[in-house]
Amino acid sequence: MDVYTNLKQGERGAWISIFAYVFCSILKIGVAILTGSAALMADGLNNTTDVVASVAVLIGLRISRKPRDRDHPYGHFRAETIAALVASFIMLYVGIDVITGAIPSMFNPDPVAPGMIAGYTALATSVIMFGVYRYNLKLAQKINSQALRAAAQDNRSDALVSIGTFIGIAGAQFQLQWLDPLAAVVVGVLIIKTGWEIFRETVHRLTDGFEESKLEDLRSTIADINGVERISDIKARYHGSSVLVDVVVHVDPELNVVESHTITEEIEDRMRRDHKIYDVHIHIEPEHERARE
Structure with missing residues (x-):
């Protein structure tokens, strides 16, 4: 619906x-x-x-x-x-x-x-x-x-x-x-x-306020997705009864475009299924080796 x-x-x-x-x-x-x-x-x-x-x-x-x-x-x-x-x-x-x-x-x-x-x-x-x-x-x-x-x-x-x-x-x-x-x-x-x-x-x-506990729940859901190595930034705000989410996700730099896109689709699916959020803007960043260590 x-x-x-x-x-x-x-x-x-x-x-x-x-x-x-x-x-x-x-x-x-x-x-x-x-x-x-x-x-x-x-x-x-x-x-x-x-x-x-x-x-x-x-x-x-x-x-x-x-x-x-x-x-x-x-x-x-x-x-x-x-x-x-x-x-x-x-x-x-x-x-x-x-x-x-x-x-x-x-x-x-x-x-x-x-x-x-x-x-x-x-x-x-x-x-x-x-x-x-x-x-x-x-x-x-x-x-x-x-x-x-x-x-x-x-x-x-x-x-x-x-x-x-x-x-x-x-x-x-x-x-x-x-x-x-x-x-x-x-x-x-x-x-x-x-x-x-x-x-x-x-x-x-x-005034674009959003509950910190709910934001942490969103972060935890995304962090559990296979292929997500790190989340460097996540923001959310209400737009009427819906929620808009912006997140910066770091992934393995060796992944190709299709593999990275698959991760974004999984994030969107989990947001819809677990939190009823239908508008997620995802920015993919390569995770550098030093950060991964």
Whole structure:
């Protein structure tokens, strides 16, 4: 399965998120108007912003599928990483908004307890979003999509927000109105934490950062290939969900061109088979006798 097929599958997850958010936001806002639940209204408005995040992910995945052109000889795969970055910004905003909206509620002198239909609505939509989260997370792991993984984390955050809304509404029935803002603050902190982790990872990738442990794994795989005498340099960077590898390999200077080329083909095959890496630039150097000793 190539990277373009993976990106096309990722769009399916983005569409599922969009449909789920549109349905949940309409349902929550409608029930909130009928029951007078401010918490459910805020939850529904939160889902409307998530539609924007999911659309950003969808656009990023679609741009990533565009073929290479004169201005983008490496393709458009980093659009997917930018989409994940946009999703992280929206999650950070939502987390801060949830917390700042909950704090004034702690000092409300005359809270009103909405009907439990609002709580059940929040609980039902949380189940829906947990289902979408599990689906998108599994798909993201299958196709190795950073943008879809960010969308999945957003799905989980919204499921947690809805659970917090349910707890707050349920507590209000027993005059425990403080549960609502407390649950909202806790959930807001979790959303900010998740958004920050996605932001940090995407910035690391956009600045060509690559984990040292993974680079060592690639080096070990190449070093084990028959005919590779030494690796003098190896670099790797993310390009969307794919990885680009540049490596300088030293071989026996007595090998002819065909034999050296066979080694490069083996390196490419091992990268594809063991690490799902399809773009490897290999530079062959003759290993001098003194270095070999």
